[in-house]
Amino acid sequence: MRKIGILGGTFNPPHIGHLIIANEVLDALSLDEVRFMPNHTPPHKEKTGDVSDLDRLTMLEQALDGHPSFFIEDIELERKGTSYTYDTIKLLMERESDVEYYFIIGADMIEYLPKWHRIEELAELIQFVGVKRPGYKDETEYPIIMVDVPQMFISSSMIRRKLRTGKTVKYLIPDPVVRYIKENDLYES
Template sequence: MCTGHTPTSTAISSRLTAERTDRPFRLGVMGGTFDPIHHGHLVAASEVASVFDLDEVVFVPTGEPWQKSDREVAPAEHRYLMTVIATAANPRFTVSRVDIDRPGPTYTIDTLRDLAAQRPEAELFFITGADAMEQILGWKNAEELWELAHFVGVTRPGHELPVLDRNDVSLMEVPAMAISSTDCRERVRTGHPVWYLVPDGVVQYIAKYKLYNDKSNAVNNGQI
């Protein structure tokens, strides 16, 4: 697929449907800190699954996100459980502990290697933000990444898409991508609601365990 332009979802879907006969199992890989997971993540995964005819999307919360070393990150177990809660209603979504259970910093190359070993029958599609796609060339073992998975970069409508001269990368616009985990954390910290930005069960989980709360501005179940 040419990456100099962005094909429509209908065009991509039609081509992939035509290729479906005897194709390998298609596994989407949605890696992220998920601190917290929100509807933007879920919509992006659902849209990519539809367009690329994915059989399953596995969400992979990071264990030790090396790119977030400049800020405090919620414990991995909390982020994992919030992801389980958020994805439970969609039978096509699953959650993996592969990064959480691996010691040391989380690198995408390790995630893809482990999933490829666990699911040798699957063709991997790694889903990430389009803004991150331009940084991937500097990631650990970058060239091997392209061999392990097809990369799908998603962004909000109207946002300028990067131009990457690679056939193993696709870019697409996805609604609801304007929601950010940073904004959700700040809203909780300052006592503002996050209802309808994150799944209801995650809202309740955040309240129960007082995640992201400023100690001087605790937020209860009714305020989140």
């Protein structure tokens, strides 16, 4: 049975924090691959700005380019509507029955787990993998494997603020993503 990690998010834009988390979990749990799954409409936050799904997908492709075990899972973009993890995992399991899924979440989402749609059923279907995030607790009543990753306070919203105010994002996001953002005038003030 293949072991596949799923890292969901808006990836608006994708940054080195996403890449580090995925790489550390891939290695720590000896996963076969990690799939980055951009959501269409996350249930816990509003969609940010006017960056299209295609732009987010293209930036993600550029951020992952060259890593042999990183892939994009675009099932939630195809489905449209609110992206509930339970519904997505059910579809993925129907599509690939020979896979054990490891759903990677930050400590901010660990705290939020009790509010997830159909969380009890979801916890029976997948293995949650948690990573610490500054300012959040990692305690939960749900079964979760914690993976130690380098902690840094970096977020897509912080990067968007920096871009809007003309501040540097060097080393926070991969250079091809920076070029794409500049060429397409994304996140301008």
